[in-house]
Amino acid sequence: MVHIKLTVNSMVLIFLLIRTVGVFCRDLSEKDRNLRAKYIQKLLNKQKKYEGRIKLTGGPNMYEGNVYVFHAGRWGAVCDDSWDNQAATVVCRTFNKTGVATVGSQYGNATEKFWLDDVICQGDETSLSRCAFNRWGASDCKGDEAAGVKCLNKTDTLSLKKRKTRGKKLHEVLDLKKTGIRLVGGSDYSEGRVEIYHNGTWGSICPEAWSFYEATTVCQHLDMGYAEEALITFKYGFSNIILSGVQCEGNERSLFQCRHRQFGNVGCKSEKGHVAAVVCTQKLADxxxxxxxxxxxxxxxxxxxxxxxxxxxxxxxxxxxxxxxxxxxxxxxxxxxxxxxxxxxxxxxxxxxxxxxxxxxxxxxxxxxxxxxxxxxxxxxxxxxxxxxxxxxxxxxxxxxxxxxxxxxxxxxxxxxxxxxxxxxxxxxxxxxxxxxxxxxxxxxxxxxxxxxxxxxxxxxxxxxxxxxxxxxxxxxxxxxxxxxxxxxxxxxxx
Incomplete structure (x- = not known):
């Protein structure tokens, strides 16, 4: 019975192959050839027309979201390695606006392969493809490393810069005698999510713009050496976020010497469950x-x-x-x-x-x-x-x-x-x-x-x-x- 089925299947495949060859090998009229050529050229023109185009996804409006670029017939994400405001400005110029960069898949994980990585722009390029970057498709990034932008009017950008420069140092707004810092959820004492103690409770830090500068300061604060990793993650658990906009120089001995945007009941646009975390070590290169x-x-x-x-x-x-x-x-x-x-x-x-x-x-x-x-x-x-x-x-x-x-x-x-x-x-x-x-x-x-x-x-x-x-x-x-x-x-x- 099995042998009969195999024989029938083989005959069907042979018949389809003969029919396919017959279709493609038959002589075409001049009119058919021209129509087919026009169709192929139309597809090529369409792909060329969309090459290098940008779209933003996941944001609350058309001017905010993760960045996707069209190349070789498909859309691809941009990795947040090296991503900065100059690159964001290149993207937002498409909408006649200026840009502020976002990192860490702020608008959701990447849903397509990464086309671009390590993008470095001067700021006046006409498109992202004019910036320096790894070759197309060469990336080691994961889905939670998508680059994004907030496209703003110039007046909005200026006010945003002013808000950043007005941030006070944490020790100016906290009673340091009643405040503490710890790492929680790690496999040992040197890693975990960063928590701040305030008003009788422990809370996490919003991971927006969390970098090695802030992570290094945390490790120095806890006398645990240096930051081996600065993480935006959920793997160490989650607690109520009570601090956002932390900005360190990287040479502070205490996190309380860093500036911040909000403390207490704060808003955090990071993906739900993600908090700032660190892995500390005593040995690093320099x-x-x-x-x-x-x-x-x-x-x-x-x-x-x-x-x-x-x-x-x-x-x-x-x-x-x-x-x-x-x-x-x-x-x-x-x-x-x-x-x-x-x-x-x-x-x-x-x-x-x-x-x-x-x-x-x-x-x-x-x-x-x-x-x-x-x-x-x-x-x-x-x-x-x-x-x-x-x-x-x-x-x-x-x-x-x-x-x-x-x-x-x-x-x-x-x-x-x-x-x-x-x-x-x-x-x-x-x-x-x-x-x-x-x-x-x-x-x-x-x-x-x-x-x-x-x-x-x-x-x-x-x-x-x-x-x-x-x-x-x-x-x-x-x-x-x-x-x-x-x-x-x-x-x-x-x-």
Missing amino acids: LILDTITIERTAHLQDVTMYMLQCAMEENCLSRTAYEIQKHNQDWQYETRRLLRFTASSFNGGNAEFRPYLPKHLWQWHMCHMHYHSMEVFAIFDVMDKNGVKVAEGHKASFCLEDNTCLPGVDKKYSCKNYGDQGISVNCSDVYMYNIDCQWVDVTDVQPGDYTFKVAVNPHARVAEQSYHNNAATCRLRLTDSYATVFGCKLGRPYP
Whole structure:
């Protein structure tokens, strides 16, 4: 019986195959061919028309929600890694508004695959696809890491900024003799949701804008070392939220020295059940930028675009370079002016600095013939006297290794032969000025005095003991023939 069924099924499949071949192989009239061609072209035009379009979902109105972008015939989410107000402004320009960024899937978990990750915008791009980002579809993000925006009128944005700057420090509104802080729900004493004791009860913290800066302060407050993870989660349980808008510099010894927006009966737009949580540790890496090396090595170099083709594939030049490539058939002979410099990052912590991605997720870049373990390891900004960014660059860590070490310390990490990447304790990773992308394209910057900022691990993707030595803020004097960088001071990647 089974044999008969198999025979019948085979005959049916053969019949359908013959019929299908007959349909596709028969001669078509000129009219049919034209109709079919028009139909296919219509589909292609429709896809091209929607390519790069943006939509917001999950919000209370059309100007607020998680960001989705259309690419290759389908919608995809945007990961909140590196997501900031400049990227939000690019999105909201679609609605002729300015934008405020949201993170942590504030408007619900992502329902589509992630198209974009590590998006870095200058703020004046015409679309998100014009910003720097990982290649399309390359993301390690989970559903609760969707990026979103609140698109506001300019007056609304100004009032929002004023509310943020008016936030008082917690010790100014609390009676510290009757207030406490603890971690609850973890597998041991060093992890859990953060709770505040006030008016005879314990309550949680709203996780909006919760970052390593706040988490580090909590661990310091509890004398538990440093923050290994800053979590927005429900896995440690939930209690009534009594504090929101916490904003720390990251170098406070007490959470009560941080500013806040509301205390008591607060509103929190985070997903229900999600609260602020931390995982503390006594051992972490700590990268320290060498300011003297930056000052000594900074210089200008004019290079033809023919020599920069690999760098262009990694978005290492300013937008005008790509416009020239698009509209000028002899673009290879055009030149770009590059501010080159050497950056040395010393690990002064008590643990190794390792990439956040596991080795099997590193990305192979064919042109340079190397793996990227962190898509954005460093960023470089040139700003005018008003703090407006006039040029920027970024450096992917294609080779995170021990280039130099203190006496008595053996080198452990080397990128040769697909080796492990990292920076050992008391060793430095050095990016020489002659390496691709170790520059800022200043071709379009007018001569004058500027601020030059270099930051490593800028988005705190890898936990560190401190982020106040990750950035060097320097003075830059740019002329028609030379550039000089001086007066560098260490600080946070972002103010």
